[in-house]
Amino acid sequence: MSESNQRVALVTGATSGIGLAVARLLAKQGHRVFIGARNADNVKETVQKLRDEALEVDGTTLDVRSMESVRAFVQGAVARFGTIDVLVNNAGRSGGGITADISDDLWNDVIETNLNSVFRITREVLGPGGMRQKKWGRIINIASTAGKQGVILGAPYSASKHGVVGFTKALGNELAPTGITVNAVCPGYVETPMAARVRQGYAAAYKSTEEEILTKFQAKIPLGRYSTPEEVAGLVGYLATDTAGSITAQALNVCGGLGNF
Numbered sequence: 001m002s003e004s005n006q007r008v009a010l011v012t013g014a015t016s017g018i019g020l021a022v023a024r025l026l027a028k029q030g031h032r033v034f035i036g037a038r039n040a041d042n043v044k045e046t047v048q049k050l051r052d053e054a055l056e057v058d059g060t061t062l063d064v065r066s067m068e069s070v071r072a073f074v075q076g077a078v079a080r081f082g083t084i085d086v087l088v089n090n091a092g093r094s095g096g097g098i099t100a101d102i103s104d105d106l107w108n109d110v111i112e113t114n115l116n117s118v119f120r121i122t123r124e125v126l127g128p129g130g131m132r133q134k135k136w137g138r139i140i141n142i143a144s145t146a147g148k149q150g151v152i153l154g155a156p157y158s159a160s161k162h163g164v165v166g167f168t169k170a171l172g173n174e175l176a177p178t179g180i181t182v183n184a185v186c187p188g189y190v191e192t193p194m195a196a197r198v199r200q201g202y203a204a205a206y207k208s209t210e211e212e213i214l215t216k217f218q219a220k221i222p223l224g225r226y227s228t229p230e231e232v233a234g235l236v237g238y239l240a241t242d243t244a245g246s247i248t249a250q251a252l253n254v255c256g257g258l259g260n261f
């Protein structure tokens with residue numbers, strides 16, 4: 001692809017874990033990639049790191065919970081690289097506990113970060129981001145196997161990810177005639193900083209150690225290990241290709257066999 005028709009990809013939460021692996025792969029595939037996350041230093045460092053790998057990447061701070069921030073992020077991306085072809089809604093947080101003890105603040109923040117944000121950014125990309133005017137587009141939402149089955153002590157997280165899967169299926173059907181596909185990628189356990197925080201949370205809740213929790217979780221995965229961020233990114237990279245044009249309104253697992261649905 002020549003520089004002028006390089007596709008433009010947005011990746012939220014791309015300074016760590018899955019988002020970083022996705023940004024790197026999409027850039028290696030020839031996309032111009034615009035990234036965002038809340039920590040400005042991490043955004044700067046990540047952009048520099050990827051540029052040092054000869055990839056075409058830029059980015060800015062973004063808080064997916066704020067409409068104002070989302071608007072500025074999409075505007076910044078369009079000003080820098082042009083209208084958006086590929087959107088990867090990846091930013092997210094864990095969150096749960098004993099449901100009877102969950103505060104409104106925790107519940108609302110998980111739903112804002114993981115679910116409301118996906119609607120907010122998608123609408124902004126379809127409209128001001130220019131995707132709606134095109135005959136081709138890719139919207140890829142990083143949900144979770146927790147978006148298909150309930151996770152103990154994870155009610156807010158599970159509810160938010162089920163919401164993402166529902167949104168994906170509805171919008172995928174709605175946009176199918178337009179050439180824009182909408183899919184969810186559902187990771188199981190993936191070794192990232194978030195996964196380490198999740199193990200800490202369960203260790204505290206079960207009065208256990210993080211090592212014991214790791215062993216317990218690995219035993220649940222038929223493959224016997226966590227997936228890697230690169231393995232999740234690989235499916236995102238495929239969904240962003242022309243060949244994936246007939247895959248839409250799906251929620252596809254990358255989970256070592258954890259989810260059979």
Ligand SMILES: NC(=O)c1ccc[n+]([C@@H]2O[C@H](COP(=O)([O-])OP(=O)(O)OC[C@H]3O[C@@H](n4cnc5c(N)ncnc54)[C@H](OP(=O)(O)O)[C@@H]3O)[C@@H](O)[C@H]2O)c1
Pocket residue numbers: 012013014015016017018019036037038039042062063064065090091092093094113142143144145186187188189190191192193194195
């Ligand atoms: N790891 C797993 O086992 C697993 C399994 C299933 C699904 N997932 C999903 O995969 C996605 C990525 O997870 P990960 O494990 O890679 O997490 P991670 O390592 O914690 O990275 C999360 C990224 O999202 C950004 N972020 C968090 N809150 C944000 C906000 N309000 N606005 C903008 N950016 C925000 C973080 O940067 P800042 O903190 O600087 O904002 C960071 O770049 C999430 O949606 C998660 O739910 C993960």
